[in-house]
Amino acid sequence: MERIKDVLAREPGVEAGAVRVGGWVRTRRDSKAGFSFVEINDGSCLASLQVVAGRDLPNYERDVLCLSMGSSVAVDGVLVASPGAGQKVELRATAMEVIGRADPETYPLQKKEISYERLREIAHLRPRTNTFGAVLRIRGELAYAVHSFFRERGFICLHSPIITTSDCEGAGAMFRVTTIDPGAPPRRPDGAVDTARDFFGASAYLTVSGQLEAEACACGVGRVYTFGPTFRAENSNTWRHLAEFWMVEPEMAFADLDADAQLAESFIRALACHVLANCGAELEFFRKRVDDGVVKRLESAATKPFDRMTYTEAVERLKASDRKFEYAPEWGGDLQSEHERVLTEICGGAVVVTDFPASIKPFYMRRSEDGRTVAAMDVLAPGIGEIIGGSQREERLDALEQNMRERGMDPANYGWFLDLRRYGTVPHAGFGLGFERMVQFCTGMRNIRDVIPFPRTPGNAEF
RNA sequence: UCCGACGUAGCUCAAUGGUAGAGCGGGUGGCUGUUAACCACUAGGUUGCAGGUUCGAGCCCUGCCGUCGGAGCCA
Numbered sequence: 065m066e067r068i069k070d071v072l073a074r075e076p077g078v079e080a081g082a083v084r085v086g087g088w089v090r091t092r093r094d095s096k097a098g099f100s101f102v103e104i105n106d107g108s109c110l111a112s113l114q115v116v117a118g119r120d121l122p123n124y125e126r127d128v129l130c131l132s133m134g135s136s137v138a139v140d141g142v143l144v145a146s147p148g149a150g151q152k153v154e155l156r157a158t159a160m161e162v163i164g165r166a167d168p169e170t171y172p173l174q175k176k177e178i179s180y181e182r183l184r185e186i187a188h189l190r191p192r193t194n195t196f197g198a199v200l201r202i203r204g205e206l207a208y209a210v211h212s213f214f215r216e217r218g219f220i221c222l223h224s225p226i227i228t229t230s231d232c233e234g235a236g237a238m239f240r241v242t243t244i245d246p247g248a249p250p251r252r253p254d255g256a257v258d259t260a261r262d263f264f265g266a267s268a269y270l271t272v273s274g275q276l277e278a279e280a281c282a283c284g285v286g287r288v289y290t291f292g293p294t295f296r297a298e299n300s301n302t303w304r305h306l307a308e309f310w311m312v313e314p315e316m317a318f319a320d321l322d323a324d325a326q327l328a329e330s331f332i333r334a335l336a337c338h339v340l341a342n343c344g345a346e347l348e349f350f351r352k353r354v355d356d357g358v359v360k361r362l363e364s365a366a367t368k369p370f371d372r373m374t375y376t377e378a379v380e381r382l383k384a385s386d387r388k389f390e391y392a393p394e395w396g397g398d399l400q401s402e403h404e405r406v407l408t409e410i411c412g413g414a415v416v417v418t419d420f421p422a423s424i425k426p427f428y429m430r431r432s433e434d435g436r437t438v439a440a441m442d443v444l445a446p447g448i449g450e451i452i453g454g455s456q457r458e459e460r461l462d463a464l465e466q467n468m469r470e471r472g473m474d475p476a477n478y479g480w481f482l483d484l485r486r487y488g489t490v491p492h493a494g495f496g497l498g499f500e501r502m503v504q505f506c507t508g509m510r511n512i513r514d515v516i517p518f519p520r521t522p523g524n525a526e527f
Numbered sequence: 528u529c530c531g532a533c534g535u536a537g538c539u540c541a542a543u544g545g546u547a548g549a550g551c552g553g554g555u556g557g558c559u560g561u562u563a564a565c566c567a568c569u570a571g572g573u574u575g576c577a578g579g580u581u582c583g584a585g586c587c588c589u590g591c592c593g594u595c596g597g598a599g600c601c602a
Contacts, residue, residue, distance in 0.1 A: 101561050114562075132553095148560050174538065174552050175563070181594065182538070236601065273602090297560045299528055300601055311602060390598085401598080453602060498602030511595095523593085 065138070069108035076145040076153045083155060085113060086138040086163075091175060092131045099127055102160075104137065109199045110345050114146065128163045134166030134192070136171060153282055180514050187518050187527045190286040195354070198346040199515055202339060203503050207291070209338035210312055210499075213331060214289045219314060222281050222288040229266045230478070237297035238269035239307075270295035275428075275494065276481055278315035279457060282492055283484050289314035291499075299522050303511045304449065304501060308520040315494035319437040321430075324493035325416050328443050328452050329370045330415065331497065336366040339506045346507075357507025360447050362506060364413045371411040374419040375399075375437070378407055385410065385430030388521050396421050399442075401449055408446040411474040417442050427467040429455040430491075441495070448505050454495020461485040 065086050087106030094100045099118035105111075117128045117139075117456035131137070141155040148154075172178075172186045173193065183190045190196040211221065227241050243263040244250065250261040259267045274290035281288045294311040314327065339347065340362055351359045373381070382403055391400045399407075399417070407415050418441045422431060429438035443452035458464040464485055465475045474483060503515040513519035518527045 091562080091602085093559090093564070094559095095559065095561060097560080099560085103562075146560090148562070150562050169553055170537075172537075176538065176551055178538070184594095294602080296601075300600060301528090301595095302598080302600095303596085305601070309602070398600095450602065496602055501602060 065191075067108035068104065068106045068111070068113045071143065071155070072109070072111055072112060072153065073141060074153070082158075084138065084145050085155070087113070087136070089131050089133055089135045089137060089166075091133060092128075094129065100124075100131075102131055102137070102139075104139065105192075105197075107191065107200075109201075110194055110198060110349055114148075114151050114497070115141065115157050115160070117157040117160050118152055121157060121160055123160065123162075126270050128160060130165070131162065132166060132168040133169070133175065134171045136163040138163060138164075148285050158227070172249060180323075180511060184513055184519070191517070194516070196348065199351050199507055199509065200517070201505065202343050202346050202506055203515065205339060205342050206335055206499070206502060206506065210291055213294050213334045214287075214314060217287070218353075219287040219289045220280055220281075220285055222274070222290045224271070224277040224290045224292065224313075226271050226293065227268050228271045229264060229265070229268050230276060230481075235358075236272055238272055239295050239297045241268040241270060263289065272296055273311070273496065274313050275315065275496065278296045278494060279312055279492060280480070280484060282315035282317045283488070283490060286317045287314070301522060302372050304498075304504070304511055306500060306516065306519055306521060307513075307525075309498035312497040312499055313494060317457070317490050317492045317493060318483065319493040320491055321418060321441060321493060324454050324456060324495060325372065325418065325441050325443075328441070328454060328495050328497075329414075330449070332365055332370075332443065332445070332502075333396070335502060336362045336506070340366055342507075350508050355447075355510075357447070358506070358508035361413075365445070365505075368413050370413065370443070371415040373415065373417060374450050375421065376415055376419065378403075378417050382406060396423060398424050404444045404449040408444050408449075413446060414451075415444050417444065422467075425455070428457050428464070428470050428475060430458045430460075431463055439493075442515060443495075447508075448501050450498075451501045451505060454493065456491065456493040459485055459489045459491050461489065485508060 065085055068085055068087060071083055071085060085104060085106065087104040090103040090105050090112050092100055092102050099116055102115040102117055103112040104115055113498050117124065121128060122402065138161045138214050139155060140159040141157040144156050145155050146152060146154040173189055183193065183196065191200060214221070244257065250258040252258045262268070271294060273294060274292060278290055286370050290313045292310065293308055295308055297307065298305070316323065316327070347359050347362070378399065379393050379395050385406060387406050389402055391402070393403055407417070419432065419437045420440045422436060422438045425440050429440050431438055439456035441454055442450050445451040458467060461482060464482065468475050468478065500512050500515050503509070504512060507515060509515050513521065
């Protein structure tokens with residue numbers, strides 16, 4: 065069985081020889097002259113292969129004339145130059161086997177455009193559409209590019225745990241993992257549920273970040289990265305949030321904020337370059353059908369150095385702009401999404417914002433000399449907003465414990481994390497990239513639910 | 528979770544409180560090296576769910592469910 069992508073790249077003629085392909089019917093057009101055109105797509109590329117099936121096939125009337133969109137077929141034939149316009153080559157069928165029919169009365173996909181909302185309801189059939197096939201191919205290429213980027217730089221791929229008992233403060237609500245029967249939980253003498261008798265001997269959750277474990281491993285082998293699923297139980301319903309998403313989290317020992325920001329920039333650049341170099345047909349499709357600015361933004365990310373500014377400068381530039389804001393920019397406040405958007409517009413591309421107020425960032429970020437900011441950085445991408453968040457970590461034991469106490473956390477609960485500072489501490493830094501947001505950036509797809517195969521959001525875990 | 532919109536045929540949408548319609552898709556026939564094919568005919572409905580107002584509700588009111596857009600939280 066050959067893939068249509070490879071077949072379409074071949075030259076027609078005798079040396080092309082016999083070809084066998086398998087795929088799903090996109091459309092069938094009959095000629096009264098006694099043959100039919102059947103377009104087959106197998107998802108290996110955007111393009112479909114035009115098959116010409118004639119009356120000489122023994123099952124022409126019985127099978128070919130009944131083919132409809134969605135039917136699966138295996139075709140043997142000879143690749144020839146196409147006399148018609150619209151395609152260079154076509155497959156003259158010598159045999160066509162119908163493997164599975166798709167009743168056109170009930171098959172949900174149509175030749176007409178279908179809304180993204182509707183496609184989400186039939187997520188198991190979305191992969192058969194042009195748009196979603198292209199999303200899946202780009203997503204796969206990006207995953208490959210992530211691993212090769214880090215491998216080339218000496219980073220070790222780290223499989224951080226998905227189940228955790230450490231409640232990483234401030235990272236968001238967590239999903240509980242338990243084997244306790246909710247109808248008959250074990251109880252302590254005072255009546256409260258006895259979580260110490262749960263499966264892990266303590267309350268356990270799905271991870272919200274592999275960062276803490278990555279720090280531990282980086283402080284042993286130097287450079288690591290995680291690439292895995294991450295879970296947030298927030299009831300957030302937006303175009304850029306999922307309850308289950310994939311995150312890439314590198315962590316470097318002997319690195320400061322500047323090294324972190326440089327890594328982030330070259331990482332985004334490498335991913336953009338890889339997609340530009342390897343997904344030309346898909347990008348052209350997205351440019352024409354989804355977002356006409358997507359290629360320009362990718363090319364900018366691939367070639368133009370990212371602007372760099374401190375949080376303090378960012379607030380000043382926002383104040384100096386003549387934009388009207390729903391929330392006025394003010395030092396000490398979070399950058400609102402409207403602020404992020406304006407910053408990328410001012411800079412005409414991606415921008416790295418550094419040195420945020422300590423009060424709006426988590427306990428593990430390194431306090432700067434000024435005492436009021438931390439060595440944090442966000443990468444803002446045009447059309448997306450925050451695509452990377454990272455920091456230099458607080459490697460000084462005293463300062464880290466102080467940060468914890470200021471936030472009402474008990475250092476005693478973070479013994480192993482503090483050990484990393486207690487024994488042979490080193491400056492280290494890392495960041496997290498929202499993988500789906502990167503897929504959005506590379507495709508122009510506006511809703512994050514349409515760049516992951518089976519999205520999980522509040523009230524929706526079907527499929 | 529908050530604010531706003533929406534929910535009618537398989538899909539996308541119409542319909543002053545007064546007989547539920549169109550386009551696409553499906554079926555049948557015609558035409559054609561076709562390619563968003565085209566032409567004719569045809570089938571297809573518990574108007575999201577539950578109440579209420581009214582002689583009469585797709586339309587008005589209440590509650591619930593769901594979807595979308597914006598916001599917050601973040602990646």
